[in-house]
Amino acid sequence: MSVLDSIVLQTPSLVTLLGTVVFLLLLYLLSCSSQEQGKDPPGPRPLPLLGNLLMLDLSRPYLTLCELSREYGSVFTVHFGPKKVVVLAGYKTVKQALINHAEEFGDRGLNQITKDINKGHGILFANGDSWKEMRRFALTNLRDFGMGKKGAEEKIIDECHHLKTVFEKYEGKPFDTTQPVNYAASNIISAIVYGDRFHYTDPQFKGMVDRANEGIRIIGSAPIQVYNMFPWLGQWIKSRGRMMKLVDQNVKDVMDLVRGLKDTLNPQMCRGFVDSFLARKQKLEESGTQDSHYHDKNLINCVTNLFAAGTDTTGTTIRWGLLFMAKYAHIQDQVQEEISRVIGSRQVLVEDRKNFPYTDAVIHETQRLANIVPMSIPHVTSRDVIFQGYFIKKGTTVFPLLTSVLQDESEWESPHTFNPAHFLDAQGQFVKREAFMPFSAGRRACPGEGLARMELFLFFTSLLQHFRFSPPPGVTEDDLDLTPAVGFTLNPSPHQLCAVSRV
Template sequence: MGRSLQDPDHCPCLVTSCSWIPTSPILPFASPTTMLGTALVLLLVYFFSSLDQDCGKEPPGPRPLPLLGNILQLDPHKPHNTLCKLSKKYGSVFTVYFGPKKVVVLAGYTTVKQALINQAQEFGEREIAPVFMDINQGHGILFANGDSWKEMRHFALTNLRDFGMGKKAAEEKIIQECQYLIQEFEKYEGKAFDTKHLLNYAASNMISSIVYGIRFEYNDPQFQAMVDRINENIHLAGTAPIQLYNMFPWLGSWIKSWRMLMKNIKMNVRETRDVIRHLKETLNPHMCRGIVDSFLIRKQKEENSGVLDSHYHEENLIVTVNNLFAAGTDTTGTTLRWSLLLMAKYPHIQDQVQEELSRVIGNRQVVVEDRKNLPFTDAVIHETQRLASVTPIAIPHITSQDVTFQGYFIKKGTTVYPLLISVLNDESEWESPHTFNPAHFLDENGKFVRNNGFMPFSAGRRVCVGESLARMELFLFFTSLLQRFRFTPPPGVTEEELDLTPAEGFNLCPAPHQLCAVKQF
């Protein structure tokens, strides 16, 4: 038997009643108090009337408050934690309200896979929150829809492959960057330091070499400022004030985090425009240095051919470049930080990685082809991605049409949150989901095995365009560093005292910490 329609958790719209709607006209000389009260009543009417009336078909969820929705029930710093707890009560498909906005949350491997892969068309559009509309204006590849998004995504994928993603050319660039990174680590001579900046600079240089065809020195102040702003923007985008802005955009000018974010974006756009201008001045159509050159050549051809409504314009180029830098810098750099922190936290795992590297590789440079002969090391990298769950909630989707999903009716235009952390911690897929256990990716013979629940890059139409590049970077950077350094806590800190609690932000980063990189030979 289904739930009674009188269950308030299941059917919040039943608290509405037309008997309390004012029927007398508002006098033009009504007092401010009366006008404010009337406005509040009208807002309440709007809120409740916006709730679907056919409640029996909707995904269940906690009862929302007028205007506020369920935000008082959500942890503003770590909403994914609250959503995981709610999934235990309401199931793998449930509804929450972020302010007045309705959101359907998808939890667990089976449900997320069914939506993003099996019903990719219905769940494949991007929900663009106000802050991301402010930043991207509907351009680029991360926060866009329609023909422009399709064209920019296809262009980005094609050119990432053309410029080496998943190929020998990219491998050689990463190996070269590994040497620069090792030299920077060696400068600390085994003393404690924060790995954050150097790892982010290394990851960002890989994107730069593919997008611009150039790399930057780690001590270049312009490069440092650009990378630091990227990291700060991603942190700000996940903070409680920005989430509040997304619910109530009219608060923008009063929110300090929003003002800081907009200031950073303006500076990034200005610097990106300057680099593009320089590349345009030195453009050689017969020798592409990177993705920007390819875009400029395509733009020039379409202009010469008189193509109308071309997607190859400067706004799309700037946003696409910044999308690639943000995605390619923060997530890869953050995952590498987690990997080194976990090695220092669990020295017996580090011992096994270094033993395998020494036995199979020796002192020579690791190459991608070695991955198949390093099953334990590969398992450690995958387990780091799983446990860290750097992107706990996939960038929100929106339904492209009315859809019936697992017996529930979800209207066209409904925001959907695929809860990736619930997939990476799904108890039906992982033996010990909340512990660091590389055996999740090893069979009884110690050979590497993939797991269906491994979904750190999301899935379906919106899967990360740089997945192949990121996987190559993680493998080569991690193995190169572990070949040369032993990672330990700073003096006076034990392994047990190393904190694995992530910091607040759009992505889950390690809390600020220092490590010692002790040279092995």
């Protein structure tokens, strides 16, 4: 046999050997790449198309996600239908993502219903240069028209008087606090946005407030969660149609109010956010500026964003506070003792907060336990990121699970009970807690936090100064249900309280 024949006969084995070497080399390179990138976060195995849908409580998905975090850790993957999302759980993890990696986790995640409603405009559900400009403009105007200033304090104190008048009309009989409290909270943001408050009986104002609250409830409902996963089902989901009708009517009302303000606009004396926006828009148009972010769609969406957020979250927190006081009478006793001792019957002011450590602790504990935005508003990664050893791809929807922060068992002594001592030191003085994050954190933290804190202190203290809150006759404190209603934000379940005058 010639040497050539020998080589030919051995060629198959050489090919096999070379193939094996190439295969092993590729595995090695892929392994190195995988180690460099990191691995995907763990999570439950998804079903085709349905993902993890069958294991999710769609009415209260935050509860399912909290349970999954106990099994899979503080960074895990879950599939909402065919869509893969990453959940961040626990104070340390959420803080690390939103603050230490603010740029990577700073974009807004847009689900189908928010795309339908906002179409990328406004503040809450927008990204890019438009969002940056609208957020900056909103923050400037919130400060200019009251946030953190004496002017806002005067507006809130005036609104406290209107709200107390409504409560007094019930003469200690049971009533639902929802509408009057929401109208009061809404009037503060209305005064800043439109330059004036509304009467509680104004049908246009009542319609806007009630629709905003109904819309927030619908957005958090199970049918809308299904729609977000499978948008092609939209025509068969009644909640989606109802939501869009609410949006259309709100847009009409806002446009009507804007037209009235535009007709009386004086750019040298702006009355509120809308005036400032119109004046800026007018100035840019006169200068011939092209491609400006100051157009009608951004104006309408900024106004509806501010109005809904300023109404629902603050009003909901106040209502939780009153419910907690009715349920925990001994805590209400201590709040009212502190109020009587520190200011007596005079009007409470923002500057008094430093002298109200117990009351301030009760307000903070209300925000913590009420947990009104349990999943935050979704974020999306702006670039590929290695986070806690896991690779998270650009464009991945991320849920910072605020419930897991506000009820983190490693941060709070009794995370699932109402305990104002969480915010008090051994001497009874108020202490800040790093894991107190109801307004979220980082680039997407609530722009109205300063205003909301002022409202909560003045409304809560003024109401507790004038009224004793209790369950209706025949209902015990134990009977008061603290189970939240279904919604994007967690409102108290329907209930009535008695507000008995203390004066």
